[in-house]
Amino acid sequence: MATATAQTATRTAQTALEPRMLRQMLLIRRFEEKAAEAYALGKIGGFCHLYIGQEAVAVGSLAALRDDDYVISSYREHGQALARGVSAKAVMAELFGKATGCSSGKGGSMHLFDAGKRFLGGHGIVGGHIPLAAGLGFAIRYKGGDQLCICYFGEAAVNIGAFHETLNMASVYKLPVIFCCENNRYGMGTAFERVAAVTDVVEHACSYDMAAELVNGMDVLAVHAATQRAVERARKGGHPTLLEVRTYRYMGHSMSDPLHGVYRTKEEVEEQRKRDPISQLAMKLKEEGALDQAALDALDAEVHAEVEEAVRFADQSPDPDPAELTTHVLAD
């Protein structure tokens, strides 16, 4: 009886969670599409790495975290910021370089920060932020807290020394960190199997005596479930986990890179799109009767409006004051 109640409670939580995850994934998708448009109009400068196709990773994993956990990511982090609850307005304004951006216009696409949401960047050097995640885990352990830190990086970062140094130390020091490798198969234009001796990232965990799991990144529920297990490991004994989440990026590496061409075929991209995480979840909800097409259309319209509002906000926001050039170089 008690078990049945618990199962019902879980199902109820799940039924509330799934539409929320659908909405978040849809928001990220529409946001990124709008960002691509704004980039083409010259409203966004520099490098801009889109998350389209990978939405389930950020959304599924972050749904398993608490507000007092830390989140840190690479430069392909618009999705994590939005899933973490940083407003579309603040993120879009940051992409536009405006004073109202989540990093006051000083960070840009690659350096989104929201300390209040414990979203700590947005880091531009491949693999450079992986040790920072361990440091955040160290600070948690030092203070005796039960929070954790989740760290997102691509499979290409696995070839960087910082990844290995950090996994070793995180394991030695038993740090509450989830290393979430988003394996989207290409480091820019280089297929992972062309440059990695071990192509299953998850296997690296063996070298560091670390728990690990291989996850289907196109299934938001699978990501969520695997993250929950890692969260439990971290909270209980401060143990780190390496997640390899197999996902796919529909867009080019950045806005200035091609979608396909020399490194992958158009057919491959089309094939992958058939596994689209948003469609899959929407289909599941429809099948379960939790959602009909009208509700889905309404949700899409609502998300569209939110993104349009974010663009309007970003457009109308002021540039940072010239005096801001020299602030925040040093803290008081």
Added chain:
Amino acid sequence: MATLTYRDALNQALREEMQRDPNVFLMGEEVGVYQGAYKVSRGLLEEFGPMRIVDTPIAELGFAGIGVGAAMGGLRPVIEFMTWNFAVLALDQIVNSAAKILYESGGQVPIPIVFRGPNGAALQLGAQHSQAWESWLSHIPGLKVVAPATPADAKGLLKSAIRDNNPVIVLEGEMLYNNKGEVPEGEHIVPIGQADVKRPGRDVTLICHSKTVAVALKAADQLAEREGVSAEVLDLRSLRPLDEPAILASVARTNRAVVVEEGWPHAGLGAQVVDVIQREAFDQLDAPVLRVTQADVPMPYNKQLERLAKASPERVIAAVRRVLYLD
């Protein structure tokens, strides 16, 4: 006032700051069980335990990054590099993370962290172990850089560095660790950004820091004895920010300056000092400002060659003679 070695002065600063603030911890290779590669952390593991005196694997990039992450998480890490030669492996974390996160986050995430360790050449350690990195580190906005020459300054500056809310680079010296000097007990703070006149003089200013302070003082003694030249020795102590007012005040007194530095000549720290002087004290100058630097070569192993490569009192005296038009 107690007479301490430079090493023990640093130890005292660490101990006092760790007693004062539970968020301060020391991390690095051999800092705990081994009591420090240069024994700066002697006795600290026993007093503070392994959570606060953290031995690391030989993974400079990794533990420097853990330090930065810990600072993001609200701690005040002191990261010890066995030498700055090894810290080059961690430059990504120092330059790309520690120095930039405050700015790129629009001021949201301060990084209060100290990176410290011996810098520059010791004796016959060969090219890879004998490098002075101050010009590299001083180049980076978002960092502060200090280079104490005396035990008292070592204590006072390390304490300031630990209390600072920014990444602070503390450049120590293997050849300085055994030097003795009077060190005020307890709350002895040397503010970052203040140079110090180690010897007043009238005829020429010798601008130096860290190990070159001793070189300059020796040169000043000999100049006074043999040439009747009164040299002022100005110890920069902080390399970023530079104490420009102190430099300019001294040059205004003497009208001539020689910069004595440990690094290589090309794009060295002294070039920055010379820039300040020519820009702000142009009309005070009676002679071009000269620099005495390490030879523009990788450090040789051979003792005689190494001696030739380093800044020496003889070369300082020769430079002083030139700026005083004595030749």
Added chain:
Amino acid sequence: MATNVHMEALSPTMEEGRVVKWHKQDGDPVKTGETLAEVETDKAVMDLVARADGVLRQVAVAEGQTVPVGSVVAVIAAPAEAVGAGPATVPPTTTSGSGKRETGNVATATAPAPVAVAPLPAAAPADATRVKASPLARRMAKEAGVDLKLVAGSGPGGRVVKKDLERAPSQGPPVSSAVGAAVPSPVSRFPSPARSGAPYDDVPLTQIRKTIAKRLAASLGPIPHFFLTTEVDMERAADARDALNKQLGDQGKVSFNDIIIKATALALAKHPACNAWFQETHIRYWHEVHIGMAVAVEDGLITPVIRNAELKSLADIGREAKELAEKARSRRLQPTEYTGSTFSVSNLGMFDIDQFTAVINPPEAGIIAVGSIVQKPVVVDGQPAARRRVRITMSCDHRVIDGATGAAFLKTLKQMLENPLAMLL
């Protein structure tokens, strides 16, 4: 193959030259030896000649511009040759010659000596008014109202430094006014106060004025001068002059100055101890007598030389002196004509100067300063009488000439002038 045209060292002491006038223009065909331009050196206006056949190209220095010796001022290109955008950067010929007088036989050693120069960018003409001074010295001079041009620098390359100003905070220039001239008042090039509304006018130093400043500052400072004055009765000399001029008729005229030059040369031949150069490590006593005669020119003075004056007749001296003075005033003196003197004569008689002291022209050891010939009452044979008298002051370099040595020479000179027949002995 293009040939660079360099600013050549057209005088032994020349360090920079001002292009007065281009005789050939860009694109003109030129032949070896043809005059390309007139160049004002520190002493005179000289011709800069072509060293190759071809077409003049890339004239990099405008008329009036001053550039260091060795600078490329143009290029001579082969007629059909395309030349680069700027003058070829071939460094100027450098030799061991230093511009100092290094004479064996003066008569052959006065060809334009090559001067050691650093290769300098051709397109950067030197500012003729630039004084090398440390920034501090500049500030101190400005505050003290000292003209840095008048301060001798002790730093590298003559840089004026702090101690030079401390030594002489408001010292005037080491003036050359005491060096006389053998011609009437030169025309001043300085604007008169009436015409200029400003309290003062800054006039850039000309090449010659700079050289005067440098050389005379190098004289009165380092050279221990002493002075001997004597008064000479010129009655007989005046009679002799009248007689000579009558005899010469329209073949020229002999002046008092010519007589003094001749007498000085003869006296020097008898007193070789005064006919000498101080050479730092040695004293060079000359066997020949070459008398430098100070000539005032438009903006300075120059000392053309009457060579072997002790061997020349008064008429020859008179003719030569006249020629040289005219050449000097039109700036046409060749270096051979103003270098190598062994002793100098300066005469301000025409300015009603009774007596003055002259600054030695190094490396010579002596100079005489000649005042006006004036009638004054003197006692002759126990009776007062009006006689034409002149006061002559000899400046001696004490490193070469001692008091008695100088006095003995002066006594001989006095005797020669008072008894012109003695010149024939």
